[in-house]
Amino acid sequence: MIPALVTPLPWLLLAAVCGYLLGAVPFGMVMARLFGLGDLRRIGSGNIGATNVLRTGNKPAAALTLILDAGKAAAAALIAGMLWGPDAAQLAGAAAFLGHCYPVYLGFRGGKGVATFLGTLLALAWPVGLAACATWLAVAAVLRISSLAALVAAALAAPWAWALGRPEMILLCLALALLVFLRHRENIARLIAGTEPRIGRK
Template identity: 45%
Template structure:
């Protein structure tokens, strides 16, 4: 069980740590995304600094890699430790993939804020709850134009949506992983939260000299 858990954690972390935004900007623009805009490697900064196409590609690839990590984690558990509950394996893989995105070993542990990756692991583990969260994200973004606020509320809402929408067995690790991922995403937005409180946060679609993003 311990060895299988280690394998799931390691592979999920490595999948989650693939710096898609960094790689896409390097490949197509020959720039280091960490040196432009907010310095973040996530989809929002890529969108603002590299264009809509690269931003969308970063988001989609982050979602895919995260969902793949959760799927692979569950598959490995079924092969290596059939007695491990399916959703326990999903939970382990989900948290590991998000941590990989936030703290990728390839970039000296300076990664993204986990929004796209969080959505990906949520989508694999609880599709209806994830879709409900992305709807809330979209509504908040359209109303306020704050990507950070939309991300925070979208992440915070997922455990609530999952509680009411997920059917069947819901072991403690499965519930805990949802809360942990949501908290990680919110904590990674601590600087944005300060700017939201002080009224200095940048709205989506408005260029600022600092280029602060979600």
């Protein structure tokens, strides 16, 4: 359920640190600043991710945030994988996810990690990543609730990894899915109460 640990510990630590620092770059806030949207932490839910950027009504900024937040995790995993191997790739992707959720640049108050989660999966095993993305899109298209789509996609990531022949990713998928759920505690409470906002609402 995990890749063989063959990379020396110093290189694994370097992969983790570099992945974390890359993942901690708050692209949502960067896009908000570039597009003149104001302080993203004072808008909507206060989250720094693409969904909250979309609440400003600026779709290009939201799309760029989504791409960059996914891309930073994918880049971390791909570079670590090329330099050291699959074990370092998984660690760097997980570290990028943690960096997005708990960025040192913002006092460890970051986003909820959905885009970085999907970017990590796409980089490590694109069929698993595509399946998770398709799950998110299907739920979002039908129910128009981003948080619910994220929770379903995260919950099904490990089953997708197993079904698509990537058992070495199951533990990573389970760990990141748990963190996605933890980061969505308030959303889960609103889902239960029926007050969770739908996609597109400012």
